[in-house]
Amino acid sequence: MTPNNGSVSVLHSEGMWPPESRGSGGGGGYVVEGNDCLKKGPWTAAEDQILMEYVRKHGEGNWNEVQRNSGLNRCGKSGRLRWANHLRPNLKKGSFSLEEQRLILELHAKYGNKWARMASQLPGRTDNEIKNHWNTRVKRRKRQGLPLYPHDIKQSQQSHFHSQTIPSLTPLTTIIQNPFQPITNCSTPTFSFHTQSQTQAHHLPPLSPTPPSLSPLSSPHRPKPTALTSFPTFDPINSPTSSSFSSSTPSFAFHRPAPILGAPLHHKRYRDSIGFSHHSPQTRKEILQCSVPAQCLALPHFN
DNA sequence: AAAGCAGGCAACCGCAATTCT
């Protein structure tokens, strides 16, 4: 799975990692242990086990309780991330398929660096995976002097993307013909970046399906969800999702929120205010009160 | 064989958003 998990686990268990701090940023091997500080760095199999057991018993949410009640010496944030990116059921591992890559292109053309939003359209994929994939692509294309998008995917707006800057979020159109045509035919191998200072406008078109109608999982301070006794499954082959964009249809209307990684996390709220984020508190409460049986969550509805 | 580079990946941080008290 990961390049270093095995060896890292051994090192951890044998206490060979120095409790050093590398300053800001993440990355493997960053381990802090001790009575006062919570551990950082790569997760061990034992820690994973503890976390999975906790979630199995108590469900997701209240991540700080994990640390308090399970003996896991990790901050809640770290646990949540670990669960979301690695331990959740139905996570797809491995490289992105061509369809997924195409969809990422389309979604990025439309939304910019909205990884969580993109992940919601890619069942089994995490925002982190997508982000990593995209950043790698950006690096490669930049080095090759190629445009970020194939010529047949036109990012609306005249702005260019920069991996480190906020992209324009006001797409006008997305034109997609055949994203996997050889990109070497691109007529204009320009790859210019500029910071997004002129386009702070974040008026995203209302994303119709954003309402988090499907997530059973916790929102801050909500009652704990019931324990997860069985996890929904996702069949990428037979899923209407995959077949829906396997054809040549360029459209990818968001009829419904895609099932988020099989066992959806919390009601997705997206920055920059699309959809759910701007529900009034009252509306949110109503939505949250509308509990959804677990089995419904496993059966995404597509139009 | 060794060094350099690119890609892949995991995990951190800061901050925003949301809810509860």
Next chain:
DNA sequence: CAGAATTGCGGTTGCCTGCTT
């Protein structure tokens, strides 16, 4: 209404592996 607590998101960093030179 304000502040605290919690969760989610996006940016960033650093390690590991495999390929190329």
